[in-house]
Amino acid sequence: MKITVVGAGNVGATCANVIAHKELANEVVLLDIKEGVAEGKSLDMWQTAPINMFDTRITGSTNDYSKTAGSEVVVITSGLPRKPGMSRDDLIATNAGIVRSVTENIIKHSPEAIIIIVSNPLDVMTYCAFLAAGVPSHRVFGMAGILDTARYRAFLAEALDCSPKDIQAVLMGGHGDTMVPLPRYTTVGGIPVTELIDGQKLEAIVQRTKSGGGELVNLMGTSAWYAPGAAAAQMVEAVVRDQKRIFPCCAWLQGEYGQQDIYLGVPVKLGRKGIEQIIELQLNEDEKALLNESSKAVKEVMKVLDNMNK
Numbered sequence: 097m098k099i100t101v102v103g104a105g106n107v108g109a110t111c112a113n114v115i116a117h118k119e120l121a122n123e124v125v126l127l128d129i130k131e132g133v134a135e136g137k138s139l140d141m142w143q144t145a146p147i148n149m150f151d152t153r154i155t156g157s158t159n160d161y162s163k164t165a166g167s168e169v170v171v172i173t174s175g176l177p178r179k180p181g182m183s184r185d186d187l188i189a190t191n192a193g194i195v196r197s198v199t200e201n202i203i204k205h206s207p208e209a210i211i212i213i214v215s216n217p218l219d220v221m222t223y224c225a226f227l228a229a230g231v232p233s234h235r236v237f238g239m240a241g242i243l244d245t246a247r248y249r250a251f252l253a254e255a256l257d258c259s260p261k262d263i264q265a266v267l268m269g270g271h272g273d274t275m276v277p278l279p280r281y282t283t284v285g286g287i288p289v290t291e292l293i294d295g296q297k298l299e300a301i302v303q304r305t306k307s308g309g310g311e312l313v314n315l316m317g318t319s320a321w322y323a324p325g326a327a328a329a330q331m332v333e334a335v336v337r338d339q340k341r342i343f344p345c346c347a348w349l350q351g352e353y354g355q356q357d358i359y360l361g362v363p364v365k366l367g368r369k370g371i372e373q374i375i376e377l378q379l380n381e382d383e384k385a386l387l388n389e390s391s392k393a394v395k396e397v398m399k400v401l402d403n404m405n406k
């Protein structure tokens with residue numbers, strides 16, 4: 097088993113580190129365009145192996161895609177992160193070109209790979225990779241929902257003074273301000289969250305979740321990496337261990353939820369084949385309206401990409 101992580105920046109390096117710690121592969125290749133960065137970080141990580149007791153071999157490469165050949169799973173994190181005052185959508189002009197060329201190189205050397213996109217704006221970069229890869233959509237999907245629900249679950253655990261392990265949640269829509277956390281599908285040890293917290297507090301947590309990425313950008317001057325890296329690694333784990341886990345992921349919709357030809361966050365089953373099932377919830381009218389609003393926002397950014405590709 098060989099896994100490649102493209103982009104050895106904050107998210108990519110964190111993701112590769114988690115993959116190695118969990119021994120999800122025999123080999124992890126970290127690739128970056130910046131001379132020496134991937135080699136340096138992978139050497140540093142490899143030197144933690146005798147301390148942290150793992151034997152996954154981590155190697156680095158400066159843009160030599162032949163080193164990634166035969167990868168079974170590839171995580172793409174290459175691209176600019178946003179700075180305070182920017183939206184994720186502002187990154188499209190730079191990141192679309194990066195994601196397209198990276199995907200083309202990856203698929204040339206690993207035609208059977210499953211590709212997980214992390215670069216922002218997430219939903220549209222996943223669409224961009226899908227177009228560039230020319231492989232079935234169950235093999236190209238994006239990471240956002242695991243991160244967004246992790247934030248939501250962490251905020252709830254704090255408010256309820258309980259373990260985050262006991263909080264289960266679903267969140268749908270695009271990875272932006274229009275994302276749709278779903279309190280009706282949130283439980284704490286099997287108990288509906290609405291029975292444990294008052295409506296106002298819950299609404300405040302929903303709002304904080306929607307701007308959770310921006311909160312961190314404002315604190316750090318760049319975007320988050322520990323939770324994003326761990327979230328992408330959790331998706332890799334579900335695939336390589338064929339766990340058939342149910343996660344919210346950014347998936348290509350062909351009629352599900354009334355959405356056509358769009359990458360959007362929905363609950364899916366993740367296993368060795370990638371997205372093995374899209375799960376359709378019976379949303380109520382309010383939830384449907386929020387999802388439609390989010391889909392509209394993503395479609396607007398997809399149009400920008402389509403115009404760039406003309």
Ligand SMILES: NC(=O)c1ccc[n+]([C@@H]2O[C@H](COP(=O)([O-])OP(=O)(O)OC[C@H]3O[C@@H](n4cnc5c(N)ncnc54)[C@H](O)[C@@H]3O)[C@@H](O)[C@H]2O)c1
Nearest residue numbers: 103104105106107128129174175176177214215216239324
């Ligand atoms: N989906 C999510 O939930 C989520 C979460 C966090 C970050 N992100 C996004 O992930 C991306 C990376 O974030 P980061 O914090 O790691 O940024 P970073 O700047 O720390 O790292 C990005 C890396 O990409 C590399 N890179 C640029 N062009 C490349 C190319 N053509 N080929 C190979 N490598 C290339 C850069 O050299 C850099 O090392 C950003 O677009 C960010 O917005 C998404």
Ligand SMILES: O=C(O)C[C@H](O)C(=O)O
Nearest residue numbers: 178184216309310319320
């Ligand atoms: O907020 C960002 O720009 C990065 C990422 O999408 C996040 O949610 O942390």
